[in-house]
Amino acid sequence: MVNPTDLKAQGNALFGAKIFAEAEKKYTLAIEATDEATASKELAVLYANRAACRLSLKRYMDADADAKKATDLDPTYAKAYARLATAQDRMGVFHLSKESWKHALDALPKGELKPEEQVQKTQYEASLEAATAALIKLQNTVVGDSAPNEGPFVMRGEGRMPWDLAAAIVPRLRTQRPTATSPELFSSAWVIKAAYEDFMNGVGLMKQLQVVGQGTHKRVVGMVGAILGLTNGIMRDSRVMHIPDNDFISKYNKQVAFEARGYKAWTEGGPEVVIQEALTRQRKDGWDATRPALSITVRYLNLEMFPAEFDKSISSAWIMRGILDSGVYQRHHVAVEFFRNCLTVIRTLREHWILESKEDRGAIFEKSFEFGVQQLYLEALMKSYSDEDGSMEVLEDLFKESDLLIHEIDEVLRQPRSTEPVDPGFVSSFYIYPKGEAYAMKGFYYNKRAMKSGNDQDLFHKSALEYMSAAKSFPQDDEKHPWYLHAAFGSMMNSHAFPLRETLDVMKQIREAVPKANEIWERSALSACGVMGIYRNTAKKEQQLRDMVVAGKASLDDRMGIEYH
Structure with a gap:
């Protein structure tokens, strides 16, 4: 028969080594091998430990469920409330985490605390203060005031x-x-x-x-x-x-x-x-x-x-x-x-x-x-x-x-x-x-x-190609078509790998797509961020580069770099 105590010890060792996914599996097996009717407090520890694993794995909803189960099994378990509060903090439900931090503090022993319990109390008080401040900020957030x-x-x-x-x-x-x-x-x-x-x-x-x-x-x-x-x-x-x-x-x-x-x-x-x-x-x-x-x-x-x-x-x-x-x-x-x-x-x-x-x-x-x-x-x-x-x-x-x-x-x-x-x-x-x-x-x-990687030119080259594929996936009258072309242009300039003729072609595509996109997207959230100014600057740079070619100061075969940007 599987011994839940051994499984818990294995889970603890894996958690200490930061192998969280494997630790979670051990705690799950230990939970399945434990009788809730006869070992509720031991089971609460296993759920709380698995909640800690899931917090580390950024699975906050599952961590929330485990920590709730732990507090149901043992309402005096301060660490379980703290893990519940942490999951709620990460999910942004601060009115709940505020109450959970209070429960965590209330669950600590009354009277003189051991050194480790005093550390817990200090941490819980700081977290309660942070959750309270976050809740006030959330309640005063005006929907629609976010970056457009x-x-x-x-x-x-x-x-x-x-x-x-x-x-x-x-x-x-x-x-x-x-x-x-x-x-x-x-x-x-x-x-x-x-x-x-x-x-x-x-x-x-x-x-x-x-x-x-x-x-x-x-x-x-x-x-x-x-x-x-x-x-x-x-x-x-x-x-x-x-x-x-x-x-x-x-x-x-x-x-x-x-x-x-x-x-x-x-x-x-x-x-x-x-x-x-x-x-x-x-x-x-x-x-x-x-x-x-x-x-x-x-x-x-x-x-x-x-x-x-x-x-x-x-x-x-x-x-x-x-x-x-x-x-x-x-x-x-x-x-x-x-x-x-x-x-x-x-x-x-x-x-x-x-x-x-x-x-x-x-x-x-x-x-x-x-x-x-x-x-x-x-x-x-x-x-x-x-x-x-x-x-x-x-x-x-x-x-x-x-x-x-x-x-x-x-x-x-x-x-x-x-x-x-x-x-x-x-x-x-x-x-x-x-x-x-x-x-x-x-x-x-x-x-x-x-x-x-220190401005790896080969990676910038790959970035430009992917952004160009992205732009081609949107029709010219979608704002994302010129936007991703511009992202491709930026990576092209960083890569020093594209001849001027290809760079000018992308700049031309941006210039020609912007008016078509504006027929629909002139009042979009992206437009509100000032992209038109970015496109105007790109158009000016395009004209400067074309003038350089006409004047013989640049060749269409020149490899373009960020110094031209």
Whole structure:
């Protein structure tokens, strides 16, 4: 028989050696070998230890679940409360972590403390103070005041937003009958218009939610499908995410509570819990009870993001929470976990249900949905790298996931497709654009590696090629086309590997694409960051270089370097 004490000792040794994934496995085996009825306090230690592993692995939701279990088993266990509070801090739910730090302090022995307990007390007090300050800052954050290029912003300039301008262009595009074999007719107008329609359909459904009756007869009535609309819009193009009115967050939170209860979505625990319970529910209750609950769970989660306005049994979405955390609150590492958890649930359950029909499993298991989540995940990973310590681990994860996405999309696109008219917005949103973003992330990867390696010119060369592939994945009237061309231009200049003729060609492409992109994207978040000034400077530099060639001061075969930039 397996001895849980031996397994715990092995886990402790592995944890001390910082081999966290293997330590987690040992603690899991020890948990499975321990009887909760006769050894609750010993089991609490194992859960708390596994929570520590998961904190080190940056799996904060799973760490949260383990630490909660430990505190349930032993309400006097100070370290368990501290690990719970740490997980909550990392997820940005400071109203919860504040209370958990208080519990950790209360659980310490009363009276004179041992030296190690005094150290704990000092640490917990400092953490409580930090969580309190973070909560105050969060409560005073004005949605829409974030950097405009970072996502969700309050809609301004009504009638001239990208979706408005796109709506005026689409009727002309429809007369050209785009098909899967005529990609030159694709336009970003298709993408942003369809994304906006989905998003605003969700907003419209949220507005129908209301409380009727009084006293014991009070009940909430409304329409389901609002979260589906919001997330579908964001999955089509995350740039559609904006705050349409001042009470959007309050309405959203109430809608989440309404739909989660209606579908019996999972409102506690991380992907491990969801996977296990989804498999059990499907076996016991069938697909009609499992499919909608899974869809809603993937789209949102119990994390009580806005406590002042929200029922404490339910909270924000995995996808929506990721968007809000990365865009509004700049907590990119939190967004990474939410999107990664979505992918974990989708990929794991798809393998379990690989023989089941698409209709039974539901839309979240389609590759197009996964590609949309992967795109959001890549963007959050990139921002977390720039926002935190610039670790190579994050950078390597970014490259690996980007490369995987490109290969998987290529595999799908190689399959025979109909030549009948298609929805070009769908094709672009879930196949072409995600592939383009993956190329851009590989460009980012090589660029950062080049700088870490002392401006390695070969890596800058690779970066330029990846950025050019990214630009080609977007039509000329998408703002990302000239933007990624400009990123390619920067890496070209650092590489000293491209002849002037190629550099001038890229600069020309930027100059010609900008007016076309501005037909739709003149009031986008990216435009608000001053990219037009950057493009104007590039155009001036292009003219200077062309003048140098005419004057015989430079040759089209010259290798261009940063001194020309």
